[in-house]
Amino acid sequence: MRRLLVSVLLAAVALAVAVAVAAAPSGAATGAASTSKCQRLKGRDIAPARSFKLVQRPNADDGTDLVGCRLPRGPLRVLATSADFYTTVESYAIKQILGRIVVLETVHSSQYAYSTALTVHDLRSGGAYALGRTCTMIGGSDCGSPDAVVPAWFVTRAGRALALVVSPSQATVIAFSTLGRARPFDVGAPADIPPESLALNGNLGAWTNAGVVRTASLTAG
Numbered sequence: 058m059r060r061l062l063v064s065v066l067l068a069a070v071a072l073a074v075a076v077a078v079a080a081a082p083s084g085a086a087t088g089a090a091s092t093s094k095c096q097r098l099k100g101r102d103i104a105p106a107r108s109f110k111l112v113q114r115p116n117a118d119d120g121t122d123l124v125g126c127r128l129p130r131g132p133l134r135v136l137a138t139s140a141d142f143y144t145t146v147e148s149y150a151i152k153q154i155l156g157r158i159v160v161l162e163t164v165h166s167s168q169y170a171y172s173t174a175l176t177v178h179d180l181r182s183g184g185a186y187a188l189g190r191t192c193t194m195i196g197g198s199d200c201g202s203p204d205a206v207v208p209a210w211f212v213t214r215a216g217r218a219l220a221l222v223v224s225p226s227q228a229t230v231i232a233f234s235t236l237g238r239a240r241p242f243d244v245g246a247p248a249d250i251p252p253e254s255l256a257l258n259g260n261l262g263a264w265t266n267a268g269v270v271r272t273a274s275l276t277a278g
Contacts, residue, residue: 118141127181
């Protein structure tokens with residue numbers, strides 16, 4: 058009787074061990090579950106900083122999505138999309154990548170209007186702001202707001218920007234905070250503030266207005 062009881066107990070223990078082993082996840086499965094979406098983001102990484110990823114992925118609209126994230130577990134962020142909808146075409150161009158900061162030019166065109174935007178994106182926070190936008194109805198009329206062309210601009214690694222924003226009647230030198238808050242530094246006639254005069258050294262901006270050199274700090278005020 059004792060031998061029979063011992064045999065039954067041993068068989069029960071063996072069965073419990075087998076069930077536990079079968080139920081336990083494999084090392085590969087555990088590793089896959091612990092890998093974030095950012096780490097699994099596939100494609101050629103064009104971000105220069107090792108702590109960020111920036112990838113162009115094909116989409117279902119005959120274009121690509123520009124997707125970025127912060128390693129190791131930051132959320133995936135779609136910064137821009139290109140698409141071809143026959144009568145409507147969307148495109149983007151990467152103008153600069155500076156650490157976590159990405160500057161993009163986007164274009165939207167249709168049978169009704171043509172618009173562009175120059176935007177600054179932060180891969181860490183997900184924030185974005187526009188330096189300037191243009192919009193023209195097909196036929197030549199504007200879309201209800203003055204165009205803001207940006208012939209010269211600079212951004213810092215922190216996400217601040219200095220830009221020369223030109224409308225039909227005036228040119229404005231504007232500083233942008235990391236959150237996109239605009240602070241005008243100077244205003245003049247478009248011919249008086251040459252785009253090539255705009256410069257940025259660290260956080261100190263410089264330009265000329267009617268031949269006079271002017272400077273201002275992006276972090277002051």
